[in-house]
Amino acid sequence: MLADLVLLPVLLAAGLVLVWCARAAADGRLGRNQVAGIRTAATLASDEAWRAAHRRARPLSEGAGWVLAAAGPVLLLVPGDSLSAVVAGAAALIALGLTVAGAVVGSRAARATAPRG
Numbered sequence: 403m404l405a406d407l408v409l410l411p412v413l414l415a416a417g418l419v420l421v422w423c424a425r426a427a428a429d430g431r432l433g434r435n436q437v438a439g440i441r442t443a444a445t446l447a448s449d450e451a452w453r454a455a456h457r458r459a460r461p462l463s464e465g466a467g468w469v470l471a472a473a474g475p476v477l478l479l480v481p482g483d484s485l486s487a488v489v490a491g492a493a494a495l496i497a498l499g500l501t502v503a504g505a506v507v508g509s510r511a512a513r514a515t516a517p518r519g
Contacts, residue, residue: 411473411474413471413473413493416467417469421468421471424464424466440504440505442509444512444513450515454508455509455512461507462504465500466496466501468510469503477519482489
């Protein structure tokens with residue numbers, strides 16, 4: 403139970419930060435930087451590429467955040483630390499998969515903005 407009380411705010415906060423970053427980068431409030439967002443050569447090439455990448459990746463990135471945020475309160479509903487670890491681990495793996503998928507589609511969108519030639 404103590405582990406749940408530690409994991410709940412961590413998962414909730416991490417998830418909400420991820421949702422905020424996804425939204426802020428997609429709508430232009432979070433510009434190119436070296437800390438948050440999809441940081442590849444293609445996405446950092448221009449402001450246009452950055453925005454295109456994050457607009458395309460937004461549903462997946464937000465989904466990752468919501469998975470983490472939802473997992474926190476679920477921990478209070480499951481009995482035992484072992485099952486809590488399974489819930490937290492599953493949420494982390496799902497969020498990781500969504501984040502990687504978002505980075506892939508975002509990078510493709512960023513590359514599509516590059517001038518041809």
